[in-house]
Amino acid sequence: MNSVEEIGRRAKVAAAEVANLPADIRSQILVDMATALEENWAAIAAANKKDLAVATGLSVPMRNRLTLNQKVIHDIAISLSSVAALDDPLAGPYDHWRHSTGFEIIKKTVPLGVVAMVFEARPNVTIDAAALTFKSGNAVILRGGKEAINSNIVLADTLRAVLSNHELNPDIIQLITDTTHESVNTLLNMRQYIDVLIPRGSGQFIDFVVKNATVPVIETGAGNTHIYVDASAKQDEAIRVINNAKTQKPAVCNAAEKLLIHEAIAEEFLPRVVGDLLTSGVAVRGDQQAINIDKRISAATVEDWYTEYNDLIIAVKIVKDTNEAIEWINEHTTHHSETIISEDTDNVKDFMNKIDAAVVYQNVSTRFTDGFEFGFGAEIGISTQKLHARGPMGLNALTTIKYEVFGDGQIRA
Amino acid sequence: MNSVEEIGRRAKVAAAEVANLPADIRSQILVDMATALEENWAAIAAANKKDLAVATGLSVPMRNRLTLNQKVIHDIAISLSSVAALDDPLAGPYDHWRHSTGFEIIKKTVPLGVVAMVFEARPNVTIDAAALTFKSGNAVILRGGKEAINSNIVLADTLRAVLSNHELNPDIIQLITDTTHESVNTLLNMRQYIDVLIPRGSGQFIDFVVKNATVPVIETGAGNTHIYVDASAKQDEAIRVINNAKTQKPAVCNAAEKLLIHEAIAEEFLPRVVGDLLTSGVAVRGDQQAINIDKRISAATVEDWYTEYNDLIIAVKIVKDTNEAIEWINEHTTHHSETIISEDTDNVKDFMNKIDAAVVYQNVSTRFTDGFEFGFGAEIGISTQKLHARGPMGLNALTTIKYEVFGDGQIRA
Known part of the structure; x- marks a missing residue:
């Protein structure tokens, strides 16, 4: 022995x-x-x-x-x-x-x-x-x-x-x-x-x-964590939550890694959020549709969408609607924490019901996925x-x- | 694909x-x-x-x-x-x-x-x-x-x-x-x-x-299920429970496979229980101490103690006390169902606290380990x-x- x-x-x-x-x-x-x-x-x-x-x-x-x-x-x-x-x-x-x-x-x-x-x-x-x-x-x-x-x-x-x-x-x-x-x-x-x-x-x-x-x-897995900004989102609130989720402690598993934006607000919202993230030192990558709107975005590769950066990097994608956001997230999620920023009750309900993750948020930073923040007084880890x-x-x-x-x-x- | x-x-x-x-x-x-x-x-x-x-x-x-x-x-x-x-x-x-x-x-x-x-x-x-x-x-x-x-x-x-x-x-x-x-x-x-x-x-x-x-x-594992008969056991009750646990449906995982008997009652109890089991068509194997008391018992091998027979066979062992029974069971258990037959509160408490199994019984047949008997209205299986x-x-x-x-x-x- x-x-x-x-x-x-x-x-x-x-x-x-x-x-x-x-x-x-x-x-x-x-x-x-x-x-x-x-x-x-x-x-x-x-x-x-x-x-x-x-x-x-x-x-x-x-x-x-x-x-x-x-x-x-x-x-x-x-x-x-x-x-x-x-x-x-x-x-x-x-x-x-x-x-x-x-x-x-x-x-x-x-x-x-x-x-x-x-x-x-x-x-x-x-x-x-x-x-x-x-x-x-x-x-x-x-x-x-x-x-x-x-x-x-x-x-x-x-x-x-x-x-x-x-x-x-x-x-x-x-x-x-x-x-x-x-x-x-x-x-x-x-x-x-x-x-x-x-x-x-x-x-x-x-x-x-x-x-x-x-x-x-x-x-206790990795967090390839998404934030989806719906057309109905309060945009100032969205920018505040995204900045916190991405930059408050980028090396941890509950930090945001991906940003999905409803196409109806992309022209207006994308340059605002990109500007805010760049000011905080975040490198912004994205799909072609995002780049077409804001040239400060560099091209994301296929691998980017599966990557947990644990760093001051984020990748942005424009989606048609909440359904496309849900499908995209369920394809790429590590089942940790996912967020919708929305004021539309139906879309929020859909997102909550269909997203396959341990914690699903409406209008809250993913950084709260934590045993102490959840009131357990301890944390052994975060099960995915x-x-x-x-x-x-x-x-x-x-x-x-x-x-x-x-x-x-x-x-x- | x-x-x-x-x-x-x-x-x-x-x-x-x-x-x-x-x-x-x-x-x-x-x-x-x-x-x-x-x-x-x-x-x-x-x-x-x-x-x-x-x-x-x-x-x-x-x-x-x-x-x-x-x-x-x-x-x-x-x-x-x-x-x-x-x-x-x-x-x-x-x-x-x-x-x-x-x-x-x-x-x-x-x-x-x-x-x-x-x-x-x-x-x-x-x-x-x-x-x-x-x-x-x-x-x-x-x-x-x-x-x-x-x-x-x-x-x-x-x-x-x-x-x-x-x-x-x-x-x-x-x-x-x-x-x-x-x-x-x-x-x-x-x-x-x-x-x-x-x-x-x-x-x-x-x-x-x-x-x-x-x-x-x-x-959903096997059941190498033990019944331990303590010195304080009601012997008629013990014989009834053992017979039920062994013979009522021998092919299933909650049937009894092993019998441990406190040495203080072995001379009296062993021949009674062996007689009852033989009458029900059960082949009885055992350790040397058991054979010395009742020659109708055949010798058990080391492998016997780890085997789930799923058949009309049982192996009997004589133990010094509840502690030895607990140690033996924890060494050989498949963590399914284990039973003590005893009227001694301290021994029962010890057995309950120390036996490492999903279900631990006092004075009850192991055949009750079942989703329907437990009142769940269904059974997907029995987790070990x-x-x-x-x-x-x-x-x-x-x-x-x-x-x-x-x-x-x-x-x-």
């Missing part, structure tokens, strides 16, 4: 232990973990310096995401304390009913069991993932990127020490320190130990996981699949159900 | 159409489908005769399952009508709340979209699957076994004609008539068209699907995985959620 399998086996044993911890103890341990992080900040920052020293090839934003100093560690500890304060996702009330023969069925909420998280260079995800899985009564196996390995080791050790201090099995939280591809491949196929695997990272990486995993996966969880995932996404049946000798006739 | 892919593409188009059909129209169409089956019984039975003529190698029970005559078709039509009468799984009330900036979030229940069902020789599953997916607003792709192909073609055509009569897209219900392995392989990888695939069949077949599918799968659905699946398992957000220009700060 290699070490990743051994980690799996241990996680399964630990899962049974954490599943039955009372909610107040789970919360207290999370508070103690927050304290331990603050107390241990110097050791964490020192390990992080080692990671930064090696990671010379990273872009400035990636380097910033990797950096842990006293301030960042303090913020992570605060976020951990806020998880402690969330409602227990395992608490009832549970549905329950009686069979005609007299036995009682209780539909309980229980933890998933062993959750595996595979993620890229951000060490804060290590704490986030450990906190949310622990809060919901799960054991977790963490596999972070090699760029953050020294930081992750100290972070995981800090949390595991708190578990040991509470006389709990430290294997409730485990980190895979083997950062080879081989360790991910092993993880993807440990059906006997892993109840769900949640990948976080690039679209390409998530695609690899989905195609190669035999363990159940929750796909339909099974189990869809859209921003809070603690409930880390639970399942179990039927407990109590009788006195009932048999089936 | 080969024909299975073409079926996928058409299903995606049809899914948008059926998703927005009002509940009363969906129900009316199901009633009309029941009528059409009754009216068309002679053509269905004739096609079925062709299947039976070819299927000379089948066992008697398999042959009975394949047979469609006027009586069986009438029963299928009755069952279809009962699906029509079920509550609409898409009806609200939906959760909804307001963001601090004023927009409203509605968490709607919506169909999954395109459901693919792959199943073995029982043609009644064709109607069942079509009825349940249609009732819940989904398009369905059916891939039945080759033994029932002639029956399935006439059944599917009968349902599709009703859709056409209502001026609906008949591709809401499609049958793959290509019964080669190739058609299943194509289906398992059509991520662009299929939202969920539900396999029904042998453990080996489901294992193949889980390992080879890239589309999301709901595993933890994501999305667990245990008997009713219509709700064929739905997902979608967030609809209504605002007036909100942007993220």
Whole structure:
């Protein structure tokens, strides 16, 4: 048995232990973990310096995401304390009913069991993932990127020490320190130990996981997010929403990537919105009809319409009507977040009913697709699949159900 | 594009159409489908005769399952009508709340979209699957076994004609008539068209699907089901429950396969239960400790403990206590249904909390793990995985959620 399998086996044993911890103890341990992080900040920052020293090839934003100093560690500890304060996702009330023969069925909420998280260079995800899985009564196996390995080791050790201090099995939280591809491949196929695997990272990486995993996966996907501006739109409002959705944080999955405009308003609206976007530093690409109206637009290729830029780029297309917008979006969507800007009730209803995405907006920036903004108090990721969880995932996404049946000798006739 | 892919593409188009059909129209169409089956019984039975003529190698029970005559078709039509009468799984009330900036979030229940069902020789599953997916607003792709192909073609055509009569897209219900392995392989990888695939069949077949599918799968697994008889058990009750769970319908997944007995009562209880099982024609295998007590027991191999017999065979093991029973079961369970026979509240609580199965029983036959017995009015299958659905699946398992957000220009700060 290699070490990743051994980690799996241990996680399964630990899962049974954490599943039955009372909610107040789970919360207290999370508070103690927050304290331990603050107390241990110097050791964490020192390990992080080692990671930064090696990671010379990273872009400035990636380097910033990797950096842990006293301030960042303090913020992570605060976020951990806020998880402690969330409602227990395992608490009832549970549905329950009686069979005609007299036995009682209780539909309980229980933890998933062993959750595996595979993620890229951000060490804060290590704490986030450990906190949310622990809060919901799960054991977790963490596999972070090699760029953050020294930081992750100290972070995981800090949390595991708190578990040991509470006389709990430290294997409730485990980190895979083997950062080879081989360790991910092993993880993807440990059906006997892993109840769900949640990948976080690039679209390409998530695609690899989905195609190669035999363990159940929750796909947290890319966002090729569209905004459709209907003929009835309030144009000033549309420009404000588009600018926010595109520029407020362009690198994230809920940023807008594509703009569809109803042809009836294109002559008037397109130059206004292009001017606004150019002023904000956004490169605007588009189809021929858009270019004919505004020469500041460069030509979009077929590939553009399928691309999540994660950058200050947008592609614009002119459409005949709401139906064409719906068809276009359903052909190109990554099922994340889609928006209509419209004052026409029928068109909005059509758009809401027919668009195949986790979140569908009227007159609101797509940047709100987020567990905190949705009021869940946490976010494990944003699911772009339909099974189990869809859209921003809070603690409930880390639970399942179990039927407990109590009788006195009932048999089936 | 080969024909299975073409079926996928058409299903995606049809899914948008059926998703927005009002509940009363969906129900009316199901009633009309029941009528059409009754009216068309002679053509269905004739096609079925062709299947039976070819299927000379089948066992008697398999042959009975394949047979469609006027009586069986009438029963299928009755069952279809009962699906029509079920509550609409898409009806609200939906959760909804307001963001601090004023927009409203509605968490709607919506169909999954395109459901693919792959199943073995029982043609009644064709109607069942079509009825349940249609009732819940989904398009369905059916891939039945080759033994029932002639029956399935006439059944599917009968349902599709009703859709056409209502001026609906008949591709809401499609049958793959290509019964080669190739058609299943194509289906398992059509991520662009299929939202969920539900396999029904042998453990080996489901294992193949889980390992080879890239589309999301709901595993409807095997049942290596245990009954643990605690020292505190009412022994007469235990014998009655064990006999029912083992013999009432031995070929199904919720039948008992293994028996664990607390050593404190083994000398007294084991000969009684073995006698009762032998009288019912059950072959009893066991571990050495059991054989030492009752020589009528033959030796179980290591493989026995992992085997779902689906036959009149049971294997018995003597355990030290409830803890050993729990550990043994969690090592060998297929996560379907597990039972404790006990009057000891602490032991029952431990068993309920620690056993990792969809349904855990106290003093009740495992044969009750069934969508109808659980009061769901239907059963798509019994999920042995933890994501999305667990245990008997009713219509709700064929739905997902979608967030609809209504605002007036909100942007993220």
